[in-house]
Amino acid sequence: MKIFYTTAHHHHDPLFEFEGGRFIPAHERASRGEIIKAALTSRKLGNLALPRHFGNEPILRIHSPEYVDFMASAFTRWQERHGKDAPPAFPSVWPGRSLRPRVHTDGEAVLGHYTFDMGTPILAGTFNAARAAIDVALSAAHDVLSGARVSFALTRPPGHHAAGDLYGGYCFFNNAALAAQMLTDARRRVAVLDVDMHHGNGTQTIFYERADVLTVSLHGDPAHVYPYFLGNADETGSGAGEGFNLNLPLAPKTDWSDYGAALDQAIARIRNFGADTLVLPLGVDTVTGDPTGAFRLEGDDFLRLGEKIGALGLPVVITMEGGYRLDVLGQNVADVVDGIRQKL
Ligand SMILES: [Zn+2]
Structure with missing residues (x-):
């Protein structure tokens, strides 16, 4: 198995995020990427491979040109307003209900226009890191198109909370959606199975009106858990996409017995869809004690999770999402x- 990885992820290494009325040490740090790399290589699960460079064309299949331009220049523009030594960029105002959500392209309003939370700082190197993560994801998709049964994209920053023109939840570009689109463009029938603790709101939004990509997500019930404003069971797709989005929200404290049953349901839907290729946005923030999570998976549960997915028998592109219990x-x-890999 190839593990696509680049040191460019170090360009995005925030110290702080905003939570509970104060700045707290950031959960989504560069050290995560190194920990994952070390674990995969020391267990000889694959070989590191550098991503190849894909141009902007595949990005624009998912993200709007205005959004890509915004991301590319966001920190420079922030510095123009707040000085060369400006701190990380955070929004301070949003187009809430009853306000007019007109497009702002500059000034303080632009961040609130493009994000939905204060947990996702933009730093000087954020665009470079996020742009490199896209190439990592596309390289893994390309690897599967070239015949690999499984390919690992060590994407950092993660992506599943990012929609076509929206960032948040530590995510800037939707790596999994970009991989799914590349596979779909190559006539694969793709299912996206999101097993991160948090609902993959960006991925859902991107494919919500489409029948050609099935999106399935197991996650904490948004009544209690981030991202709160999307991820309910009654969100099933719309228009041509009706019936092609499956949300399986689970209660806080869910352990393997309920999780495994929901995973079986997800897998049955993927089989029924007739997928020939799987994209797996992988978050392990489902573990007991994760500082952002609420579930209680532990120990061999992750092995069992992998075995159930492998038993589908489909080629898999894995993109890395959450997981913040570093130990x-x-x-x-x-x-x-x-x-x-054992079951595939
Ligand atoms: Zn998560």
Whole structure:
């Protein structure tokens, strides 16, 4: 298995995020990427490979040109307003209900126009890191198109909360959606199975009106868990996409018995859809004690999760999403990959 990885992810290494009325140490740090890399390579689950460079064309299949331009210049523009030594960029105002959500392209309003939270700082190197993560994801998709049974995209920053023109939840570009689109463009029938603790709102939004990509997500019930404003069971797709989005929200404290049953349901839907290729946005923030999570998976549960996915028998592109308990992050990711490879 190839593990697509680039040191460019270090360009995005925030120290702080905003939560509970104060700045707290950021959960989504560059050290995560290194921990995952070390765990996968030390268990000999694959070989590191550099991504190849894809141009802007595949990005514009998912993200709007205005949004890509915004991301490319966001920090420079922030510096123009707040000085060369400006701190990380955070929004301070949003187009809430009853306000007029007109497009702002500059000034303080632009960040609030393009994001939905304060957990996602933009730094000087954020665009470079996020842009490189796109190439990592597309390289893994290309690898599967070239015949690989499983390919690992060590994407950092993660992507599944990002929609076509929206960032948030530590995510800027939707790596999994970009991979799914590349596969779909190559006439694969793609299912996206999101097993991160948090609903993949960006991925859902991107494919919501489409029948050619099935999106399935197992996640904490948004009544209690981030991203709160999307991820309910009654969001089933719209228009041509009606019936092609499956949300399986689960209660806080869910352990393997309920999780495994929901995963079986997800897998049955993917089989029924007739998918020939799987994209797996992989988050292991489902582990007991994750600082952003609410579930109680542990130990061999991640191996079992991987085995169930591998037993689908489909080629898999894995993109890395969440997982913030650093003491078990590497082991949990490696267990999922190990489980997939044993059954595939
Ligand atoms: Zn997550």
